[in-house]
Structures are given as structure tokens and as C-alpha cells.
Amino acid sequence: MQTNELTLAQVSVGAELPELRIDVTPSTVVLGALATRDWRPMHHDKDFAQERNGTRHIFINTPHNAAYFERYITDWTGPKGRLGKIQFRMSDSVFPGDTMVFCGKVDGVGTDDRGCGWVDLSVELKVGEKTPTRCKARVALPVDADDNPWKRKGDDWQPAPVA
Amino acid sequence: MSELPAEVESWIGERRYEETGEFDVEQGYVYTSCSSVQNGNPLFWDEKTASEITGGRIAPPSMISVWFRPHYWSPGRTEEAVPMQLHFDLKAALGLPEAVMTDNTITFHEPVRIGDRLKTVQILRSVSGLKTTKLGTGRFWVLDMEIENQHGELCAIESYTGYGYKRS
Numbered sequence: 237m238q239t240n241e242l243t244l245a246q247v248s249v250g251a252e253l254p255e256l257r258i259d260v261t262p263s264t265v266v267l268g269a270l271a272t273r274d275w276r277p278m279h280h281d282k283d284f285a286q287e288r289n290g291t292r293h294i295f296i297n298t299p300h301n302a303a304y305f306e307r308y309i310t311d312w313t314g315p316k317g318r319l320g321k322i323q324f325r326m327s328d329s330v331f332p333g334d335t336m337v338f339c340g341k342v343d344g345v346g347t348d349d350r351g352c353g354w355v356d357l358s359v360e361l362k363v364g365e366k367t368p369t370r371c372k373a374r375v376a377l378p379v380d381a382d383d384n385p386w387k388r389k390g391d392d393w394q395p396a397p398v399a
Numbered sequence: 400m401s402e403l404p405a406e407v408e409s410w411i412g413e414r415r416y417e418e419t420g421e422f423d424v425e426q427g428y429v430y431t432s433c434s435s436v437q438n439g440n441p442l443f444w445d446e447k448t449a450s451e452i453t454g455g456r457i458a459p460p461s462m463i464s465v466w467f468r469p470h471y472w473s474p475g476r477t478e479e480a481v482p483m484q485l486h487f488d489l490k491a492a493l494g495l496p497e498a499v500m501t502d503n504t505i506t507f508h509e510p511v512r513i514g515d516r517l518k519t520v521q522i523l524r525s526v527s528g529l530k531t532t533k534l535g536t537g538r539f540w541v542l543d544m545e546i547e548n549q550h551g552e553l554c555a556i557e558s559y560t561g562y563g564y565k566r567s
Contacts, residue, residue, distance in 0.1 A: 264435075268435045268436070270435075271428070271432045271434070271435035271465075272432070272465055272468070273465050273468035274468065274482075275471045288496075289497055289499065289534075290497075290534060290535070290566050298500045298503050298559070299461065299462070299465065299503075300435065300436070301503070302461040302505065303435065303436045303438070303459065303462070304436050305461070306459055306460060307437065307440070310438070310440050311438075311439075315440055315441055315442045315452055316452060319460045319507050320506070320507060321505065322461070322503075322505055323503070324502070324503055324504075325501060325502045326499075327501070384452060386453045386454075387454075389509070393508065395506055395507055395508065396506055
């Protein structure tokens with residue numbers, strides 16, 4: 237069970253997140269599609285993906301991508317890390333046989349006018365020499381050991397800004 | 400067909416398909432989702448941790464779209480139900496048989512809790528002119544989904560960029 241308990245003081249601009257490697261199989265793609273209740277055939281039917289979408293195989297769907305980004309970021313932060321925003325662009329698809337490599341770095345660290353600690357991240361999902369998906373994320377971290385971003389509500393929770 | 404049909408033009412900015420999810424947010428799907436990406440965050444696996452940090456069990460924020468995706472089949476349904484009906488309406492209205500999503504932005508507000516029943520509304524923000532990519536020729540569109548819980552609290556705003564196209 238994950239036990240990280242990152243606080244804002246432990247993070248600095250330019251710091252790199254640990255790399256995560258995932259070997260993608262047809263099961264990876266189908267499991268993600270089912271877990272996200274995405275029944276569209278390009279995520280489980282290779283013939284459909286090739287003939288209709290013109291892709292070389294079935295491919296990972298959008299919410300499965302999001303779930304991987306969440307997992308990657310909160311593996312690093314621990315359970316008190318609270319996602320404020322993620323935005324990602326899928327310029328290419330990820331297929332069975334690919335190895336996904338997630339890497340990330342800290343672009344910004346700060347505290348908003350409500351005292352909430354924020355970290356801005358750039359995360360890349362790479363496959364070989366390609367970067368099929370690039371993600372920007374904003375995650376709240378405790379400002380100290382007694383803080384808990386999950387307790388913020390209303391005006392005390394301002395998740396929007398991402399460069 | 401470079402001009403946008405008037406019907407599609409009229410959809411821009413309109414709040415369409417205000418719907419309530421077909422089932423409550425539930426723990427089994429949370430386990431399935433975490434398992435699919437090997438997410439070991441104890442918030443989603445350990446009741447004591449969830450109680451201490453989030454005041455009870457919640458769903459992973461990135462699961463937000465799971466809770467309003469329709470069943471593949473249900474009694475009385477004669478046509479395939481699809482999530483983001485507006486996306487499929489655009490494909491039909493613009494004569495673009497294939498589509499992929501290219502961008503996704505999610506802003507997270509109130510956590511989604513086990514037992515919640517979410518409500519959504521779909522809003523078309525923009526449709527591009529005709530563009531040719533390696534997939535074919537078509538148009539990009541931006542759709543927002545606003546999601547709130549049964550208490551009327553905003554849980555998330557999800558924005559998708561879709562690309563509908565005819566293969567080259």
C-alpha cells in the first residue's frame with residue numbers, strides 16, 4: 237500500500253518525478269475501456285479500429301489515459317495530494333505492444349490567497365522516441381504535516397489555473 | 400461543405416442533454432478502475448485512510464466520466480445509448496462518420512462520494528472549419544460537460560476536443 241506523504245516544502249521547481257513504465261497489451265486496453273464504461277469498438281475490436289479508424293490496433297481511450305495520469309501523480313504525492321486540474325493532448329494513440337513511459341517535472345510551486353499549496357506539473361507519456369500524450373496538471377499538497385487539501389470547500393478550493 | 404450548418408451553429412453555447420446518471424457511484428467500479436491502472440492510493444482501498452483524509456470513501460477524480468456513461472444495453476432500449484450524445488449528434492449532422500478525442504481537460508471541484516448520483520449537462524463551445532490531418536478531413540469541436548452531485552454541488556467540468564472526419 238502506498239505511503240508517500242509529500243508536503244509543499246519538499247517540492248521545488250525543476251524537480252523530476254520518478255519514471256513509470258507500463259507494457260501495454262490488448263488486455264491493458266480492454267481492461268481500461270471496461271473500467272471506464274467505454275463500449276466503443278475501437279477500444280476492443282482490432283478489425284473495427286483498423287477498418288474504421290485507420291489505426292494499426294485497438295488503442296487506449298481518453299478516460300483510461302486520465303486514470304494513468306492520476307495514478308502517476310498521486311503515486312508521487314501520496315493520498316493527501318488532491319488533483320485540481322489535468323489537461324492533456326493526445327497527438328498519437330497508444331497500442332498493444334507499446335511500452336508507455338511516464339515522466340514528469342515540477343513547473344511551479346506556490347500558495348494561493350486562501351493558503352492552499354499548489355504544484356504545477358508537466359507530465360509526458362512517451363512511447364519510444366514519440367510522445368503521444370502531454371499533460372499539464374495542478375495538484376494541491378499539504379503546506380505542512382497538519383494540513384489536508386481535501387478539507388477545502390467553496391472559495392477555499394480554487395483548482396482552475398493551469399498554464 | 401465548409402460552412403457550418405445552421406442547426407449546428409444554433410447548438411453552440413446551448414445547454415443540452417441535462418441528464419442524471421443511470422446508477423449510484425459505487426465501490427466495485429472504483430476497485431475495477433484502480434486495478435486497471437494499478438493505482439494503489441489507499442484513499443480508494445483502505446476505509447480508515449479514506450475516513451481520516453476525505454471524511455469517507457470517494458471515487459478517484461479521474462473517474463468522473465464513468466458515472467454518467469450509459470449501460471451498453473438495458474430493458475426497453477432499442478438504440479445504442481452513447482455517452483456525450485452531442486458528440487455523436489455532431490458526427491451525424493456534419494456527415495463525419497469517424498471521430499477521435501484529441502484533448503481532455505478536467506477541473507475537479509467537490510469530491511465524488513460513494514452513493515452519489517451525478518447529473519450532467521453538455522455544452523458545445525466551438526466547431527472548427529474543415530481541416531485535414533493524417534486521419535482524414537473533418538472538423539474539431541470542443542464540448543464541455545458540467546457535472547454536479549445530488550446536492551447541486553459542482554463536482555467537475557470536463558472539456559473534450561473531438562475530431563470528426565472522413566478517412567482520406
